[in-house]
Amino acid sequence: MLVGCMPLVLMVVFALVLQQRRSNWSQVVLKRVLPALSDQYSCEVSADAPSFHTDFVTGKMNVVDLPVKQPQITNIKSRYRPDETLHGNCSSHNSRPAANLTWIINGHLAKNSQLIRYPRIKEQHEKETSTLGLRFLVEPRHFTSGRLKIRCSASIGNLYWQSTEKSIEEEKPRPPQPATPSPTYGNDVLDKDFRDTNRRWPEMNKLPEEHQRSVDETMASNGAAAWAATAPWSLLALLLASR
Numbered sequence: 001m002l003v004g005c006m007p008l009v010l011m012v013v014f015a016l017v018l019q020q021r022r023s024n025w026s027q028v029v030l031k032r033v034l035p036a037l038s039d040q041y042s043c044e045v046s047a048d049a050p051s052f053h054t055d056f057v058t059g060k061m062n063v064v065d066l067p068v069k070q071p072q073i074t075n076i077k078s079r080y081r082p083d084e085t086l087h088g089n090c091s092s093h094n095s096r097p098a099a100n101l102t103w104i105i106n107g108h109l110a111k112n113s114q115l116i117r118y119p120r121i122k123e124q125h126e127k128e129t130s131t132l133g134l135r136f137l138v139e140p141r142h143f144t145s146g147r148l149k150i151r152c153s154a155s156i157g158n159l160y161w162q163s164t165e166k167s168i169e170e171e172k173p174r175p176p177q178p179a180t181p182s183p184t185y186g187n188d189v190l191d192k193d194f195r196d197t198n199r200r201w202p203e204m205n206k207l208p209e210e211h212q213r214s215v216d217e218t219m220a221s222n223g224a225a226a227w228a229a230t231a232p233w234s235l236l237a238l239l240l241a242s243r
């Protein structure tokens with residue numbers, strides 16, 4: 001009942017990083033994996049006499065370096081006037097591979113025309129920083145109870161999902177001069193308008209279920225590395241046992 005993992009040299013490495021307490025005949029758990037271990041792996045099973053039947057499966061393992069910090073929102077003020085242009089960035093620093101970024105405005109994915117894509121920046125140890133710009137004209141309808149919420153999320157496959165939210169206040173027009181009538185639009189109208197378009201902001205800190213699970217898994221894998229199985233960034237951790 002021999003189990004062999006290729007490339008052969010890495011068997012030695014496996015022996016060093018194997019967490020025996022958490023490993024058994026159907027899965028291996030490794031500690032302190034390094035990006036250099038990303039490779040294609042095959043595990044082979046051989047039966048004893050009389051059949052000497054052998055079989056093997058192959059899978060790709062990617063070792064992922066997760067960002068240390070949640071995505072950072074920059075150059076966005078805390079107050080905007082309606083009809084002012086909001087223009088800022090979101091960056092996720094130092095991961096391998098680079099994180100995918102998305103912008104969400106009041107609970108809705110930003111349109112392509114509102115995004116500015118920047119090339120990834122290469123960092124040390126083959127890590128990368130991704131940046132996604134957001135630019136749009138702030139309109140009265142964006143504010144509900146005087147607030148506009150923008151959120152940037154960063155993800156790496158199904159192993160990592162983190163987001164940062166910024167709440168922006170509506171800057172009211174200057175107080176009217178004594179003789180001038182007050183502004184023509186009022187909150188009642190805006191709130192109604194807002195409800196009509198059925199915009200709803202998801203509950204704070206409530207990630208989609210799937211993502212929540214991924215974050216947990218990420219923590220379980222020491223926060224630094226994770227395995228991949230069928231698709232890229234999922235996980236192979238598989239040794240086959242003989243019958």
Ligand SMILES: *[C@@H]1O[C@H](CO)[C@@H](O)[C@H](O)[C@H]1NC(C)=O
Pocket residue numbers: 022023024025026027
């Ligand atoms: C191996 O360990 C995993 C996780 O602890 C468990 O789900 C699985 O059933 C175990 N398999 C065997 C063959 O013991």
Ligand SMILES: *[C@@H]1O[C@H](CO)[C@@H](O)[C@H](O)[C@H]1NC(C)=O
Pocket residue numbers: 074075087088089118131133
């Ligand atoms: C956004 O980031 C890019 C790339 O780092 C930079 O060139 C650009 O000036 C930034 N824009 C803003 C509004 O911060």
Ligand SMILES: *[C@@H]1O[C@H](CO)[C@@H](O)[C@H](O)[C@H]1NC(C)=O
Pocket residue numbers: 097098099100155156157158232
């Ligand atoms: C980013 O998104 C693209 C398209 O959905 C996907 O192919 C790629 O694997 C993603 N990259 C990461 C690091 O999650």
